Amino acid sequence: MLNSIRRSHHWGYILLLMVLTLGTAFTFLTVTACAKQEEQAKKPFVESVTGQTSEGSKGSIDLSTGIIRVAKQAIPAVVHIEVTERQEVMNPLLPFESDPFFRRFFDIPKMPRKFKRELKGLGTGMIIDTQGHILTNHHVAGGATKIEVLLSDGNRYPAKLVGTDSKTDLAVIQISAKEPLPTVTFGDSDKVEVGEWVVAIGHPRGLDQTVTQGIISAKHRQGITDPSSYQDFLQTDAAINPGNSGGPLLNLRGEVIGVNAAIASESGGFEGIGFTIPSNMALHVAKQLITHGKVERGWLGISIQDLTPDLAKSVHVETTKGALVADVVKGGPAEKGGLKKNDVVVAYRGKEIPDSGTFRNEVANTPIGSETKVTVLRNGKKVELTIKLGNLEESTKILATYVKGRLGAEVRAISPQEAEKYGLDAGQGVMINQLEAKGPLRKAGFEVGDMILEINNQPIKGVEAFIQLVSALKPDQRITLLALDHRSGNMGNVQVVVR
Numbered sequence: 001m002l003n004s005i006r007r008s009h010h011w012g013y014i015l016l017l018m019v020l021t022l023g024t025a026f027t028f029l030t031v032t033a034c035a036k037q038e039e040q041a042k043k044p045f046v047e048s049v050t051g052q053t054s055e056g057s058k059g060s061i062d063l064s065t066g067i068i069r070v071a072k073q074a075i076p077a078v079v080h081i082e083v084t085e086r087q088e089v090m091n092p093l094l095p096f097e098s099d100p101f102f103r104r105f106f107d108i109p110k111m112p113r114k115f116k117r118e119l120k121g122l123g124t125g126m127i128i129d130t131q132g133h134i135l136t137n138h139h140v141a142g143g144a145t146k147i148e149v150l151l152s153d154g155n156r157y158p159a160k161l162v163g164t165d166s167k168t169d170l171a172v173i174q175i176s177a178k179e180p181l182p183t184v185t186f187g188d189s190d191k192v193e194v195g196e197w198v199v200a201i202g203h204p205r206g207l208d209q210t211v212t213q214g215i216i217s218a219k220h221r222q223g224i225t226d227p228s229s230y231q232d233f234l235q236t237d238a239a240i241n242p243g244n245s246g247g248p249l250l251n252l253r254g255e256v257i258g259v260n261a262a263i264a265s266e267s268g269g270f271e272g273i274g275f276t277i278p279s280n281m282a283l284h285v286a287k288q289l290i291t292h293g294k295v296e297r298g299w300l301g302i303s304i305q306d307l308t309p310d311l312a313k314s315v316h317v318e319t320t321k322g323a324l325v326a327d328v329v330k331g332g333p334a335e336k337g338g339l340k341k342n343d344v345v346v347a348y349r350g351k352e353i354p355d356s357g358t359f360r361n362e363v364a365n366t367p368i369g370s371e372t373k374v375t376v377l378r379n380g381k382k383v384e385l386t387i388k389l390g391n392l393e394e395s396t397k398i399l400a401t402y403v404k405g406r407l408g409a410e411v412r413a414i415s416p417q418e419a420e421k422y423g424l425d426a427g428q429g430v431m432i433n434q435l436e437a438k439g440p441l442r443k444a445g446f447e448v449g450d451m452i453l454e455i456n457n458q459p460i461k462g463v464e465a466f467i468q469l470v471s472a473l474k475p476d477q478r479i480t481l482l483a484l485d486h487r488s489g490n491m492g493n494v495q496v497v498v499r
Contacts, residue, residue, distance in 0.1 A: 063197065066197075066252045067197075067199055067211070067213050067252070069254070070199045070250055070252060070254045071199065071201065071211045073254045074184070074199070074201050074248075074250060074254065075152050075201065075209050076152050076153075076182040077126055077127045077152075077181075077182040077183055077184050078124065078126065078152055078201050078202070078203075078209060078247065079124065079125045079126070079127060079134055079149050079150065079151055079152070080122065080124065080149070080150040080151075080203050080208055081122060081123045081124060081125050081134075081136060081140060081141065081147065081148075081149055081150075081159075081173070081246065082120070082121070082122050082147070082148045082149075082150065083120070083121045083122070083123070083140065083141060083144035083146065083147050083148075084118060084119070084120055084121075084144060084145050084146035084147075085118070085119050085120075085121060085143050085144050085145060086116045086117070086118055086119075086145055087116065087117055087118075087119045121140070121144075122203060122206060122243055123136060123137065123140035123141070123203070123243065123244075123245045123246045124136065124140075124201075124202040124203045124243065124244060124245065124246045124247035125140070125141075125149070125173065125246045125247065126184045126246075126247055126248050126256065126259075127181050127182060127183050127184065128172075128183060128184055128186075128286060129183055130180065130181055130183060131174070132174050132175040132176055132177055132181060133162065133172055133173075133174050133286070133290055134149065134159065134172065134173045134174065134175065135170065135171075135172055135246070135259065135282065135286050136170075136171050136172075136173065136245070136246030136247075136259075137169050137170065137171060137245045137246040137259065137261055138164045138165060138166050138168075138169045138170055138171045139169055139245065139261075140171065140245050140246045141159075141161060141164065141171045141173050141246075142161075142164040142166060142171050144161065146158075147159040147160070147161065147173055149173070149175050151177075152209065155177070155179075157175040157176065157177060158175070159173040159174060159175045160173065160174055161173055162174050162289055162290060162293065163288075163289030163290070163292070163293040163294055163295075164289070165285050165289065165294070165295045166229070167228070167229045167230050167295070168229065168230050168277060168281060168282075168285050168295075169225070169229065169261050169262075169277065170259065170277065170282055170285045170286065170289070171246075171289070172286055172289040172290055184248060184256045185254065185255050185256065186255060186256050186257075186279045186283050187250075187251055187253065187255025187256060187257045187279055188257075188279075188280065189234065189257045189258060189278035189279040189280045189281070190278075190280055192216055192219065192234060192251070192257050192278075193216065194215075194216050194217070194218060194219060195215055195216065196215060196216045196251060197213065197214075197215055197251070197252050198213065198214055198215060198216055198236055198238050198249050198250060198251060198252075198257070199211060199212070199213050199238065199249070199250045199251075199252070200212045200213070200214075200236075200238040200239070200240060200244065200247065200248070200249050200250070200260060200274075201247060201248070201250070202240075202243060202244035202245075202246075202247040202260070203243045203244065203247075204239075204240075204241035204242060204243040204244050205241060205242055205243045206243055207243070210244075212238050212239035212240070213238055214236050214237040214238030214239070215236065215237060215238075216234055216235070216236055217235040217236055217237050217273070218234075218235040219234055219235070220232055220233075220354075220357075220358070221233040221234070221235050221275060222355075222357040223357075224262060224264075224275055225261075225262060226458060227456075227458075228458060228468070228469060228472055230281070230360065230361050230364055231357065231361075232277075232278055232281060232357070232358070232361055233261070233262070233275040233276060233277065233278070234249070234257070234258050234275070234276045234277075234278055235273065235274065235275055235276075236249060236258075236274045236275075236276060237272045237273070237274070238274060239270045239274075240260050240263055240270055240274040241263075241269060241270050242268075242269075244260050245260060245261060246259060246260070246261075247259070247260055248260070248279075249276045255279075256279050256282075257276075257278070257279045258276030258277055258278055258279055258282070259276060259277040259279070259282045260274060260275075260276045260277075261275055261276060261277050262274070262275040263275065281361070281365075284365055296368055296391065296392075296393065297363075297364040297365070297368075297391075297392040297393075298363050298364055298365070298366040298367065298368055298370070298372075298389040298390070298391070298392065299332070299333065299363070299368075299389065299390040299391060299392040299394075299395045300332065300333050300334040300339070300363055300387065300389065300390070301328065301329035301331075301332020301333050301334045301335065301390065301395065301398065301399075302325050302326075302327065302328050302329065302332070302334045302339060303325070303326040303327040303328075303471070303472065303473070303474055303475070304323040304324060304325055304326060304345070304356040304359060304360065305323070305324050305326050305356055305474060306320075306323070306324070306355050306356050306357075307319070307320040307321070307322055307323075307324050307344065308320065311324055312344075315342045315344060315377075315379075316379050316380040317344050317377045317380055318380070319344075319346075319377075321346065321352075321353070321354050321355070322344040322345055322346040322353055322354070322355075322359075322377070323344070323345040323353055323355065323356040323358075323359040323360075324342070324343075324344050324345075324356070325339060325340065325341055325342060325343045325344070325345065325376075326341070326474050326475060327341060327474070327475055328340065328341050329398060329399065329402045329471070330398075330401070330402065331398050331401075332390065332395070332398055333387055333388055333389055333390040334387060336387070336388070337374070337385055337386060337387030337388065338385050338387075339374065339376065339385060339387065340378065342378075343376040343377070343378050343383070344376055344377040344378075345359055345374060345375070345376050346375050346376065346377055346382075347373075347374070347375035348362050348363070348372070348373075348374055348375070349362065349366070349372055349373055350373065363389070364392070366389050367389070368389055368390070368391045369388065369389060369391075370388070370389050371386055371387075371388055372386065372387050372388070372389055373385070373386060374386070374387055392468075393464075395471075396463075396464050396467055399467045399468070399470075399471045400463075400467055402471060403466075403467050403470045403471060404436075405499065406440075406470055406471075406473065406475075406498050406499050407439060407440050407441050407470060407496070407498065407499070408435065408436035408438070408439015408440050408441055408442060408499070409432050409433075409434060409435050409436065409439060409441045409442075409446070410432075410433045410434040411430040411431060411432055411433055411452070411463060411466060412430065412431055412433040412463065413427075413430065413431070413462060413463050414427075414428065414429055414430065414431050414451060418431065422451070422484060422486075422489060424451075424453075424484075427461055427462050428453065428459070428460070428461065429451045429452060429453040429460050429484070430451065430452055430460055430462070430463055430466045431449065431450070431451050431486075432446055432447070432448055432449065432450050432451070432452070433448065434448065435447070435448055439499075440496050440497060440498060440499055441496060444481075444494050444495070444496045445494065446483065446494070447486070449486035449487075450483055450484065450485055450486050451483065451484040451486065452466065452481050452482070452483055452484075453482045453483070453484060453491070454480075454481065454482035455469045455470070455479060455480075455481060455482075456469075456479055456480055457480070457482075470498075473498045474498070475498060475499065476497060476498065476499075477497070477498045478495060478496070478497050478498075479495070479496055479497075479498060480493050480494070480495055480496075481493065481494045481495075481496055
């Protein structure tokens with residue numbers, strides 16, 4: 001499903017590359033990959049060109065030659081992805097169906113709240129190994145019911161979804177090809193420099209094998225998309241448009257340094273601000289999807305936030321760098337390891353922590369069960385801790401108790417029969433099973449049997465997802481819940497303050 005999504009930000013509106021609706025057709029934004037032999041990847045693609053009339057023209061031809069060589073090496077591993085997806089849409093007659101006046105005088109029958117329609121979409125991907133694994137975006141292939149891949153040589157193959165990870169907007173699909181497949185080579189995205197020349201290859205608006213160039217405009221961009229996701233974007237001005245999603249951004253050595261995923265735009269088209277998922281993060285996720293079919297992440301059991309000058313002063317530290325521990329989950333790994341509320345994490349596994357987003361990403365990428373060194377400032381003094389990381393997926397029981405304390409409620413899954421009754425998808429939302437008399441949800445007017453479908457515009461897909469979203473909230477944070485009243489069947493937004 002491709003619906004236009006714009007999010008306000010200090011530099012404009014953020015438009016996910018998955019976004020574009022044209023009648024009943026939609027297009028994924030993607031960019032493609034490069035095929036590289038190992039020895040070629042180590043060799044710079046920019047070579048000196050002799051016999052030029054001036055230094056300026058010589059430099060231009062050097063750059064042009066480099067881009068040409070990157071494109072020639074990359075295009076064989078660029079794939080065009082075509083998907084079929086069933087999109088859920090609101091019933092346009094619902095406002096009339098729920099109005100007593102229209103039901104009485106026009107005899108409008110009871111209708112489902114939503115219905116599904118089939119849409120076609122396209123995107124880009126990159127072949128990452130000779131077994132036919134292809135890396136792309138979650139928003140390209142994650143919800144597809146049918147996937148087909150068109151190679152640069154014209155051959156077409158059906159593909160299967162190996163695994164997908166919405167938290168990083170990455171997915172891996174696979175084809176079975178008789179002929180040997182070209183593959184991409186990954187570079188080290190940690191070594192990318194601002195100002196470095198880069199090349200993007202993809203299928204914008206269905207125009208196959210389109211090559212664009214630009215530079216790295218910035219690094220470590222966060223808060224671009226879903227706040228509960230893992231973000232550490234590279235920013236680029238290489239043109240990225242609908243159809244480019246899922247392909248690589250390459251350096252002039254022909255190495256993939258990122259997977260293009262989003263643009264900032266007020267028009268829906270490219271306006272010079274694109275975002276790409278760093279290759280180190282993408283490769284880490286891809287390996288887990290291929291091996292396990294899912295991503296396993298480390299877990300500490302804390303809520304964190306960035307430091308402001310006022311917060312730094314209140315916890316007696318002289319820096320705004322680091323991650324402030326806003327809360328510690330009772331019984332979680334952090335509490336067992338000695339981490340306390342108001343500690344400021346300044347280093348993790350020997351790496352400096354500049355902000356809470358970086359810390360969150362580092363913890364998620366740490367192997368589960370690792371004995372991890374954490375350096376904190378506590379009342380202005382440095383304290384060294386060793387904490388054994390837990391498994392985010394196995395944290396549900398501990399977090400369920402924590403969530404009850406935050407919202408004053410217990411929830412359960414919505415049964416298939418209940419979902420059908422209220423016009424919901426299977427697995428959508430949670431139902432309130434128990435309420436504290438003076439808890440936040442009771443104060444906001446909730447009753448047992450009411451359903452919660454979204455938190456701050458983030459869809460809830462089951463109890464575990466609900467727990468994860470609530471556990472990421474800060475104490476005293478005001479949130480917006482999309483609720484469904486079990487008596488009337490009406491939906492509405494409700495403001496709640498977390499404890």
